[in-house]
Amino acid sequence: AILVRDYRLTPDRLTLDAPLDSLGIDSLGTVELLWNVEDVFRIKLPSEPVDLSTLGDVVRFVDALVAEQGGMTAPAVPGDPTPQAA
Numbered sequence: 001a002i003l004v005r006d007y008r009l010t011p012d013r014l015t016l017d018a019p020l021d022s023l024g025i026d027s028l029g030t031v032e033l034l035w036n037v038e039d040v041f042r043i044k045l046p047s048e049p050v051d052l053s054t055l056g057d058v059v060r061f062v063d064a065l066v067a068e069q070g071g072m073t074a075p076a077v078p079g080d081p082t083p084q085a086a
Contacts, residue, residue, distance in 0.1 A: 002036050003055075016056030023055070030058075037062055043069050 003009045009023055020030055030052060037058075038045050043065045052058050 002033065002040060006033070006036060014055060016054065016059060018055045019053060020055065020058070021053075033058070041066055 003014055003023070004011060007024065007029075013023060020026075025033060034045055037043070041062060043062070045065070050061060052061060
């Protein structure tokens with residue numbers, strides 16, 4: 001939902017093996033994406049850099065942080081700003 005909203009990407013382009021750069025997301029865009037994810041999922045990102053080259057890498061990274069930190073799951077409805085409790 002974040003990628004569709006903020007990057008105006010169509011859902012059919014969002015596959016786990018899609019390289020971020022093929023979606024028009026460069027290194028600065030990745031940082032911005034992660035800041036948005038941090039807010040939406042109510043998690044704290046580590047200060048150490050992480051190599052995230054595909055959308056699947058981002059998903060697995062966020063899933064691990066949510067599980068570790070007890071953050072929130074994704075909004076139930078795309079565009080709904082209210083995440084659900086994990």
